[in-house]
Amino acid sequence: MSIARSSDETGASPVVSATDVRRTYHLGEPVHALDGVSLSLPRGSFTAVMGPSGSGKSTLMNLLGALDTPDGGAVEIDGQSLTDLSESEQARLRGTKIGFVFQTFNLMPRLTAAENVTLPMVFHDTVDEGRRERARTLLERVGLGDRLDHDPSELSGGQRQRVAIARALANEPALLLADEPTGNLDTETGDEIMDLFHELNDAGRTILMVTHERQIAEHADRIVHLVDGKIDEIESVDGDGR
Amino acid sequence: MNLRESLRISWRSIRGHKLRSTLTTLGVIIGVASVITFMILGGAFTEDILGDVESENAPVMQVQTQTSPEAGTGIMIVDSPIYTESDVAAIEGMDDVEYVAPIGELPAVQLSNGTESVTGGFTTVATNGVRFADSDLYDLQAGETFSAADEAVVNNQTTQLFDANLSVGDEISLSFEDGSTKTFTVSGIVDEDITGQPVQPAVYTPLEPHYNTTIETPDGEQERAYPSLEVGATSLDTVDGVQENVLAYFENDADARQLKTDGDTIQVQTLDDVVDQVSGIIDQLTVFIGGIAAISLVVGSIGIANIMIVSVTERTREIGIMKAVGARKRDIVQLFLVESVILGAIGAVFGVLLGIGIGYLAVSMLDWPMIYPLDWIAIAVAVGVGVGVVSGFYPAWRAAKIDPIEALRRE
Known part of the structure; x- marks a missing residue:
């Protein structure tokens, strides 16, 4: 755990901090996911x-993304503690502070690209006129300025993931959470997506990415290795993986 | 999330399942349409049989005795002769009374014209000639009222009893229970189709010398007495006043008050009262049938609930996505409720249109006047929307409860 402590010292005010977080599932016998x-x-x-399946990667992501609450320990997102939030405050926090990017893209199938991007703003009651404009800006930002009114079914996998990234950025979240963002993409498209993450990171975005591919993980500044619900090692990536 | 936004998203999902949405709303459409159709039919029927009466309203009232049967409910007309000549004379002397016609039934059993005879199925009434001469209510289609003892007035229905319809000047004969036979000349034909109710064939004869029922009055004298009276007022403006006077008379002074059996009541009903009574009965019947039709609305509502539950299950993943991007429980509830309300409202609107269409067709085939039951149209639309709310509530609540982690894990 010494390595984990050292990482605490790096940032002045961390975007997300998890302290001694525990999460146990009761599936017949208790399983300590974290x-x-x-x-x-x-x-x-x-x-x-990174970590093998069952190591607690998804659980950690769900907790840091305010989709789940810990059984023990504390999670703080952008200065707000998860523990004493009501369900609806938790949803609000999720909508405003977190942007999710999933392996399977998870776009709303019957909404257009632009409408998918506006969705978090809709639930956040952003003023109507601003939304469409912001969706356009974001889609242009991920290189899909000409696909605003396309349905997800009319887009390629890489394009869908770009829409998902634009949607994740809609409410200017403090943290971008990506779960195997390249898992459903071919290598070339996956690299393009990783380039996009780099650009966003260079522009100051905080990003947490779960992956089981070493090559993809090396795009990050550091790699957290999870084994059996514990942090096994935090490895700094020196060489630029890009 | 604001309402416009959920309307847009819900509408998108309804359009995404066109066939399913259509079949779902069909349940509500049929329910609403059948209610509206029955209400149009009921209203048109009332209008058809009472519309004429209302336009030909006459200042006429009927005096009758009613009793409540010992067993069962309802009212029965008593035909014991309790309205005496003195009562008739007293009412004739009141202000604004145009005429008083005693109605006395004669025990005739057979009606003959030449070689043709009819046994039963008709009534024979002894009354006075002014009933047909002075009343605004009865139109003499042909001839005039009787003026001699061997003349009679018959109604339309009677003329049709014989192969060669009766006409003025024809001879008819009546055979009575006691075996006697009397012959009359038809002096006039009266149209009695005013209340829209089925009219029995009737023969009207003068009181003298055919009606001889008497009763002992409270004064100890024998007087002719009748089972009912018809009183005509001078105009529609005076009819209510006359009705009050006649009622008061029967409550305080009349012979009939003392002659009637205890528990019986003397009714003085104007034509207006009769119209109200008839339309009241039809209204009840219409609401009853409409209520049965409304059962299909319940079925329609179950249909919406069913399809919404299926939809929630199918869209579990979408619900997970929405929750991941910040949707709260009430946003999800709102989305699904709006969707089911849209289905219900569309069903109601098309149901009303279809109901009016079918009602219009039926009414034109039956030759009844078309009516638009605005109150029921409003009720149907409200019920359609209500059905949407009620049947959408449980599915919406189920949707809101979905755990986003589980939902997102689904393939």
Whole structure:
């Protein structure tokens, strides 16, 4: 755990900090999905989480993304503690502070690209006129300025993931959470997506990415290795993986 | 999230399943349409049989005795002769009374014209000639009222009893229970189709010398007495006043008050009262049938609930996505409720249109006047929307409860 502590010292005010977080599932017998994990994500950092399946990667992501609450320990997102939030405050926090990017893109199938991007703003009651304009800006930012009114079914996998990234950025989140963002893409498209993450990171975005591919993880500044619900090692990536 | 936004998203999902949405709304459409159709039919029926009466309203009232049967409910007309000549004379002397016609039934069993005879199925009434001469209510289609003892007035229905329809000047004969036979000349034909109710064939004869039922009055004298009276007022403006006077008379002074059996009541009903009574009965019947039709609305509502539950299950992943991007429980509830309300409202609107269409067709085939039951149209639309709310509530609540982590894990 000494390595974890050292990471605490890096950032002045971390975007997300998890302290001794525990999460146990009761599936017949208790399964300790996370067994005392402490991790902090400094502002502007790019962290990858690696580990074999069952190591607690997804659980960690769900907790840091405010989709789940810990059984023990504390999670703080942008200065706000997860523990004493009501369900609806938690949803609000998720909408405003977190941007999710999933392996399977998870776009709303019946909404256009632009509408998918506006969705987080819709739930956040952003003023109507601003939304469409912002969706256009974001889609242009990810290189899809000419695909605003396309349905997801009319887009390629890489394009869908770009729409998902634009959607994740809609409410200017403090943290971008990516779960195997290249898992459903071919290598070339995956690299393009990683380039996009780099650009966003260079522009100051804090990114946490879960992956099981070493090559993808090396795009990050550091790699957190999870084994059996514990942090096994935090490895700094010296060479630029890009 | 604001309402416009959820309308847009819900509408998108309804359009995404066109066939399913259509079939779902069909349940509500049929329910609403059948209610509206029955209400149009009921209203048109009332209008058809009472519309004429209302336009030909006459200042006429009927005096009758009613009793409540010992067993069961409802009212029965009592035909014991309790309205005496003195009562008739007293009412004739009141202000604004145009005429008083005693109605006395004669025990005739057979009606003959030449070689043709009809046994039963008709009534024979002894009354006075002014009933047909002075009343605004009865139109003499042909001839005039009787003026001699062997003349009679018949109604339309009677003329049709014989192969060669009766006409003025024809001879008819009546056979009575006691075996006697009397012959009359038809002096006039009266149209009695005013209340829209089926009219029995009737023969009207003068009181003298055919009606001889008497009763002992409270004064101890024998007087002729009748089972009912018809009173005509001078105009529609005076009819209510006359009705009050006649009622008061029967409550305080009349012979009939003392002659009637205890528990019986003397009714003085104007034509207006009759119209109200008839339309009241039809209204009840219409609401009853409409209520049965409304059962299909319940079925329609179950249909919406069913399809919404399927939809929630199918869209579990979408619900997970929405929650991941910040949707709160009530946003999800709102989305699904709006969707089911849209389905219900569309069903109601098309149901009303279809109901009016079918009602219009039926009414034109039956030759009834078309009516638009605005109150029921409003109720149907409200019920359609209500059905959407009620049947959408449980599915929406289920949707809101979905755990985003589970939902996103789904393939």
